[in-house]
Amino acid sequence: MDNADNLFPPSLEATLMKLDPDDGEQIMEYFKTHxxxxxxxxxxxxxxxxxxxxxxENGKLKKDIEQLKxxxxxxxxxxxxxxxxxQAPPPQTLSPAPVTPVNQAPSTAGATAAVPATPSSSSHDQRERPSRRRRGERKARPASESLSLGAESQMDVSRLDLRVGRILSVRRHPLADGMMVQEVEVGENAPRTVVSKLGGKTRLEELPGSLAVFLCNVKACKQRGVVSKARLLCxxxxxxxxxxxxxxxGSAPGDRVTFLNYPGDPDMELQSKQRIWELLQPDLQVDCRGVANYKGCGFEVKGKGLCRAPSLTNCTIR
Incomplete structure (x- = not known):
């Protein structure tokens, strides 16, 4: 109870003893215990x-340690x-065959001793080997670059930017018979000029206002003096x-034509060196029902239906 003695002043104990001489000490002990x-x-x-x-804090430290780990x-x-x-070693190249000096006579069948190599030829070989290794290393670099380019886009129809377009006007090409120049709305701020070759039986007066399908990510090129910025699909x-x-x-200018089995975003612009259109075009067909398809997958405008030929069947799309 020594620590409890400091909690109460001596005057309190004296006062309790005066008030209750018999039980004052017990009351004081109770206070101290409490x-x-x-x-x-x-x-x-x-x-x-x-x-x-x-x-x-220990739990937080454990989490921080796990994250750092x-x-x-x-x-x-x-x-x-x-x-x-x-550290991948470059592809090994075959060491070149030893060069025989021009003025050295060929060995005969009866010769028993081999002709020793001259110091000049051995030093020449030693100088050539490092240089050949360096050439091999240069040839190995394109191989590593080809590995890094392995994730290149696949060659399928998803790389084509096909859109619905409305033909605003049609005129004959001033410098080429059989070619037509159309102004086409494809959902952009300004119409595009398209040069295409239509058949002689096409009625030009029926084309303005009609909807068609256009390839819009071809590279702009001149067609007999007129720059064409898209391709009309026929x-x-x-x-x-x-x-x-x-x-x-129900289609509207600018609607994308997509393919269910070939999702993905089209290229910004088809590179002429890759010849993507030329490689894909043979697989663009119209089936026996008149539905346009790529390898059996239909040309679709989502939520609106499939693209079709008006009357032709079993024919190509160009």
């Missing part, structure tokens, strides 16, 4: 709060991958039998 219990309870509560705080493992994996790629059974590919009812 005070000690209250202090111990407060200390215990403070230690419990401190322990909870430490547990929370994962980041360190990822960095080590990337460094090891870079080291393996940089169904063709022969040079004289040509029809425009017709989008479904």
């Amino acid at each position: 005070a000690l219990l209250t202090r111990e309870k407060a200390l215990l509560q403070a230690s419990v709060r401190e322990q909870k705080k430490l547990l929370v 994962h980041q360190l493992q990822d960095k080590q994996k990337r460094r090891s991958a870079k080291a393996l790629f940089s 169904c063709s059974a022969s040079d004289d039998c040509i029809e425009l590919l017709v989008p479904p009812t």
